[in-house]
Structures are given as structure tokens and as C-alpha cells.
Amino acid sequence: MYQSSTLLRMLKWLAVIAAMCFALFPIFWMVSTSFKPIQEWSTYPPVWIPRQPTLENYLALLNPAALAGSHSIDYKVAETAWRPLLNSLIISTSATFFSVCFGTLAAYGVSRYKSGGESYPMFVLTVRMFPPIAVAVPMLVMYSFLHLTGTYVGLVLAYTAFTLPLSIWMIRSFIDEIPREIEEAAVVYGLSSIRAFWRVTFPLIRGALVATALFIYILNWSEFLFALSLTNGALTTVTVQVSNYFSASSGQLYGPQAALGTLSTIPVIFFGYLIQRHLVRGLTFGAIKR
Amino acid sequence: MKATVAANSTRNVEAQAEGIRPTLVQHIPFAVWLIVPAEIVLLSVVVFPTLMSLWLSLTSWTPTSGVNWWQAEFQWLANYVQLLFGDERFRAALLRTLLIVVVGVAAEISIGLSLALLFFDDFPWKKIAISAIILPMMIVPVDAANAFFMLFRDVGPVNQLVRILVGHPVRFAWLSDSNLAIVPILLVEIWQWTPLMFLMLLTGLMALPQNQLRAAVALGASRWQLFRRIILPLIAPVVVLSLVIRSVEIFKIFDPVYILTRGGPGTSTETLSMWMYDNGFVYFRIAYVAAAGFLVLLVVLAYVLLILRPLSRRTAAER
Numbered sequence: 001m002y003q004s005s006t007l008l009r010m011l012k013w014l015a016v017i018a019a020m021c022f023a024l025f026p027i028f029w030m031v032s033t034s035f036k037p038i039q040e041w042s043t044y045p046p047v048w049i050p051r052q053p054t055l056e057n058y059l060a061l062l063n064p065a066a067l068a069g070s071h072s073i074d075y076k077v078a079e080t081a082w083r084p085l086l087n088s089l090i091i092s093t094s095a096t097f098f099s100v101c102f103g104t105l106a107a108y109g110v111s112r113y114k115s116g117g118e119s120y121p122m123f124v125l126t127v128r129m130f131p132p133i134a135v136a137v138p139m140l141v142m143y144s145f146l147h148l149t150g151t152y153v154g155l156v157l158a159y160t161a162f163t164l165p166l167s168i169w170m171i172r173s174f175i176d177e178i179p180r181e182i183e184e185a186a187v188v189y190g191l192s193s194i195r196a197f198w199r200v201t202f203p204l205i206r207g208a209l210v211a212t213a214l215f216i217y218i219l220n221w222s223e224f225l226f227a228l229s230l231t232n233g234a235l236t237t238v239t240v241q242v243s244n245y246f247s248a249s250s251g252q253l254y255g256p257q258a259a260l261g262t263l264s265t266i267p268v269i270f271f272g273y274l275i276q277r278h279l280v281r282g283l284t285f286g287a288i289k290r
Numbered sequence: 291m292k293a294t295v296a297a298n299s300t301r302n303v304e305a306q307a308e309g310i311r312p313t314l315v316q317h318i319p320f321a322v323w324l325i326v327p328a329e330i331v332l333l334s335v336v337v338f339p340t341l342m343s344l345w346l347s348l349t350s351w352t353p354t355s356g357v358n359w360w361q362a363e364f365q366w367l368a369n370y371v372q373l374l375f376g377d378e379r380f381r382a383a384l385l386r387t388l389l390i391v392v393v394g395v396a397a398e399i400s401i402g403l404s405l406a407l408l409f410f411d412d413f414p415w416k417k418i419a420i421s422a423i424i425l426p427m428m429i430v431p432v433d434a435a436n437a438f439f440m441l442f443r444d445v446g447p448v449n450q451l452v453r454i455l456v457g458h459p460v461r462f463a464w465l466s467d468s469n470l471a472i473v474p475i476l477l478v479e480i481w482q483w484t485p486l487m488f489l490m491l492l493t494g495l496m497a498l499p500q501n502q503l504r505a506a507v508a509l510g511a512s513r514w515q516l517f518r519r520i521i522l523p524l525i526a527p528v529v530v531l532s533l534v535i536r537s538v539e540i541f542k543i544f545d546p547v548y549i550l551t552r553g554g555p556g557t558s559t560e561t562l563s564m565w566m567y568d569n570g571f572v573y574f575r576i577a578y579v580a581a582a583g584f585l586v587l588l589v590v591l592a593y594v595l596l597i598l599r600p601l602s603r604r605t606a607a608e609r
Binding site for chain 1: 322324325327328329331332334335336338339340342343346353359405408409413419421422423424425426427428429430431432433434436437438440441443444445446447450481485486489490493507513538541542544545548549562563566567570571576579580582583584586587590591594
């Protein structure tokens with residue numbers, strides 16, 4: 001619209017590049033640290049690019065036996081990271097599945113039949129305002145009563161419950177975009193309303209449902225507070241496990257922490273870029289659509 | 291044969307056509323059935339503990355008091371009074387959290403808006419730049435906090451860069467100085483979520499009516515006038531929405547605080563969530579934390595209404 005002077009354009013590019021560097025630097029640092037051997041963790045001036053890059057940290061996480069007898073300082077990681085990774089996978093997948101299934105049903109109800117009343121959406125939003133930690137405390141009391149602490153069921157239940165409002169909200173905004181007339185036309189052709197939804201609307205929102213599912217998956221995978229509060233030592237997820245890398249002799253084990261961080265973030269980055277277009281809609285509860 | 295099929299299907303169709311626009315009396319059951327599974331989960335896991343919380347907040351129960359929670363001694367509003375007037379630490383945590391919310395949101399929106407304006411026009415590798423800038427949003431928050439822990443250590447690159455910029459060896463003890471410890475926490479929050487503001491505002495900017503903008507430029511508006519008089523009012527709703535959504539989320543901030551400082555040297559970075567964690571899971575003052583939870587809900591509601599009221603009045607007046 002405006003013809004920029006070259007100076008202005010240069011400045012603009014500089015600003016963009018600066019923003020990119022700022023955004024990428026911490027991630028770069030985490031990935032770089034994950035390849036550093038122990039002697040490069042705490043030097044001053046700090047090492048930016050490891051001079052002796054190594055896979056030790058990853059091996060410590062995934063295959064400690066391969067480290068036995070290696071030349072570097074002997075740090076034993078308490079347990080391998082396979083269990084937490086598997087736990088995170090199971091819990092996130094189940095919670096996402098239930099959240100999206102129940103959420104779709106409820107969203108259909110709220111969208112087409114105003115189930116739950118006119119103020120249901122407002123109620124849902126208010127639920128987000130309540131600090132989760134305050135709910136976690138009585139939940140722990142309830143869970144210990146029901147022997148659900150540190151179980152898969154307990155965490156899946158908690159995650160499903162806390163992503164349901166978001167799920168309902170998002171899916172409802174997608175269903176709202178499909179005009180009712182299509183379903184009514186299907187009904188005129190002899191389908192029941194449920195089948196009309198299933199055969200007509202559902203295929204139209206399938207892509208959106210996938211995006212919602214991935215979004216909720218990302219939220220579940222990154223969840224920390226409930227994983228911390230509602231589990232004991234037996235069941236850990238990836239997010240909690242990162243804090244466990246602490247040894248009496250070497251202090252915090254930055255290398256394995258960075259390695260686990262890198263590993264656990266890869267799926268999130270991957271899914272995040274897949275649903276890039278829908279991220280804004282998801283994180284603003286469907287209020288802003290592209 | 292055909293006649294009966296036709297007659298039946300007409301009856302079916304009539305009965306089922308009503309299913310799309312139900313009268314409340316006829317179809318309450320169906321509508322209710324749809325949300326039953328979701329409601330069961332929500333009721334048991336969210337609503338019940340919240341009600342339990344409400345009950346507990348009016349008592350003085352702790353797990354060590356020897357009775358079951360439903361037999362706890364009733365105390366009316368003693369907890370709330372204590373929190374508001376008697377508990378220094380809670381008030382400090384509340385104010386500190388408010389500070390983080392205000393500073394965080396202000397920074398996120400201003401940086402996000404500036405970036406969005408930069409991306410208004412097209413330029414080569416725009417897509418790549420956007421992908422790079424939104425990467426922070428897709429890092430697991432705990433890992434982002436850990437990365438910032440490594441950055442802000444005494445021997446970390448931030449101190450190194452400060453030394454290069456300032457000249458002589460100045461080392462800030464970012465995470466162990468009670469005055470500075472809040473900076474890394476704020477920075478994690480800003481670093482991770484400014485890209486969201488950026489995306490939201492960019493979406494808002496892209497949706498602006500191009501004709502108005504072109505007309506203004508044709509009529510001789512300068513860049514600044516264009517921004518202040520036309521763009522800003524038009525994206526005000528998006529800004530307000532971003533403000534509200536992000537504020538509500540920052541109020542609950544927990545992951546960075548736990549990972550970076552665990553509440554700070556002493557209690558200097560104790561936010562509301564951290565305070566509740568310590569009181570609930572370390573000191574087991576469960577009834578107290580329950581009361582605090584509801585107080586925080588009220589505070590957040592008040593905050594949101596405070597923001598929305600004058601802003602919606604202004605947009606109504608403009609109309």
C-alpha cells in the first residue's frame with residue numbers, strides 16, 4: 001500500500017529476523033544441550049555448539065546398558081524414559097479419544113438442540129476461569145478415596161474432563177457453520193435426525209474433528225499440573241519425568257533433561273504444524289476463525 | 291405395496307422432521323441424551339470436586355483432623371476473612387499474580403501487534419518466518435521452562451550476552467535473586483505465548499476491509515493516521531478478546547513457576563497457583579485452599595468484567 005524506502009524495508013527485515021532468532025534461540029539451546037557431554041553442561045563461557053557432540057544423553061534415557069563402560073562420567077539415570085513415554089502416549093490418546101467423542105455428541109446437542117440451556121457456553125467459559133490447582137486438591141481427596149491416584153483411569157478421567165469444555169466449544173463452532181437445512185433435507189428424504197447428522201454433517205466436519213483431536217492431544221501431552229498432583233512415583237508422564245533427572249553427585253542432569261525435552265516436544269511440534277490453520281480457533285475457543 | 295410404503299415414510303418423515311426443530315416438551319429427552327456422556331464425566335470429575343470444594347471452604351478440615359471430610363467442623367466464612375485480611379502471603383501472591391498478568395498481557399499484545407503489522411504486507415519467505423515465529427507455542431511448556439532454566443543459570447548464555455553487551459563481567463543471579471527471579475518467569479510466559487497474540491492479531495488484520503484502507507491511503511492518510519484512526523478501531527474487538535483469553539490463562543500460571551523457582555527464593559515468586567500448591571499439597575490445608583480457589587474465581591471474574599465493561603461501552607458509543 002505504501003512504497004517503503006529501502007531503509008525501512010531493511011529495518012523491517014531486520015526486525016523479522018530478530019523475532020525469528022528470539023523465537024528459535026531457547027529451542028536451539030535445548031536441542032544443543034541434549035547433545036552435549038557432561039563436561040560441557042556447566043562451563044563458563046557456556047558452550048553454544050557442542051564440541052564433542054554425543055548421543056550419551058539419549059542413550060541414558062532409552063538404553064542405559066549401552067553406556068556401561070563408556071569413558072564419560074558415570075551418571076545413572078534412575079529409570080529409562082520408555083515407561084513415561086508410553087504412559088504419556090496411552091493417557092493422551094485415550095483422553096483425546098473420549099474428549100472428542102463425548103464432545104462431538106455434546107456439541108451436536110448444544111448446537112442443534114441447545115442442550116444444557118442458553119447459557120451453557122458461558123458456563124463452559126467460567127469453568128476455565130477456575131484455577132485448576134484448586135480443583136486438583138479436592139480431586140486428590142476424592143481420588144484417594146476411590147483408589148484412583150496414580151492410575152491410568154484416574155488421569156484419563158481428569159484429562160477428559162478438563163478438555164471437554166474446550167472440545168465442546170470448538171466442535172460446536174464447526175457444527176454451527178454447517179447449515180441446518182442440509183440435515184433437514186436429509187430428514188425429508190427419510191433419515192432420522194441422528195442418521196442425518198452422521199451421514200451428512202459428520203463427513204463435512206471430519207477434517208475439523210481431526211484438527212480438534214490433534215489440538216486436544218497436544219494439550220493432554222503437555223499437561224503438567226494434574227500429572228504432578230494426581231500421581232505418585234509409580235506412574236509418571238513425560239512432563240513430570242523431566243524433573244526427575246537429578247543426581248546427588250552431578251546436580252541437575254541437564255543433558256538428559258534436554259534430551260527428554262527434545263523427544264517429548266517432537267510430536268507436539270509435528271501435530272502443531274499439521275493443524276497450524278486451526279490453532280488460532282482452538283486457542284481462542286472458536287471465537288476467531290481464519 | 292408402494293402406497294403403504296409411501297404412506298409410512300410420509301408419517302415417518304413428518305415425525306422425524308420435527309426432530310430437527312423440536313418443541314421442547316417433545317424432545318427434551320433426546321437433547322439431554324446427547325450431552326449425558328459429557329455431563330457424567332464433567333459432573334463427577336469437575337463439578338463434584340468443585341462442590342466439595344465449596345463445602346470445604348466453609349469448614350476447617352485437614353486430612354489430619356481425624357474426621358471424614360463430610361463431618362468437618364463448620365466455620366462459615368472464617369477462611370475467606372482470614373485470606374483477605376489475615377494472610378499476608380496470600381495477598382502478596384495475589385498481587386504478584388496480578389502484576390504478572392498485566393505485564394505479561396501488555397507485553398504480549400504490544401509485541402504481537404507490532405509483529406502482526408510487520409507481516410501485514412507480503413514479503414518473500416513470509417510463510418517460513420511465520421512458521422519460525424509460532425514455534426514457541428508448540429513446545430511443551432515444561433520443556434520451555436527447563437530450557438529457560440538452562441538459559442538463565444549463572445553460567446548460562448543470558449549472562450554471557452549481558453557481559454558482552456555491558457562490557458565488564460556482570461553476572462546476574464537470575465534465579466536466586468529475589469528481585470530478579472520474576473524476570474525469567476515472565477519471559478517464559480511472554481516468549482511462549484506472544485506468537486498466539488501475533489496469530490490472532492494477524493488473523494484480525496487480514497480480515498480488515500481492504501477498501502476502507504485503500505480509500506484512506508488514497509485520501510492522503512499517513513501511516514500513523516491509518517494505524518491509529520482506522521486499523522486500531524477495527525481490530526479492537528480482536529484485541530479485547532485476546533486480552534481476556536490470555537489474562538484468564540496467565541492467572542493460572544504454574545508450570546514455569548514450579549520448574550524455574552518453585553516459588554522463588556523464599557516466597558518472592560510465589561504466584562497464586564504456587565501458593566495453592568504449597569498450601570494444598572505440602573501443608574494439607576485443604577479447606578483453606580478451597581476457599582482461596584473461589585476467591586480467585588471471583589477476582590478473575592471481576593478482572594474480566596472490569597476490562598470488558600468500559601471497552602464494550604466505548605464500542606457501543608462509537609456505533
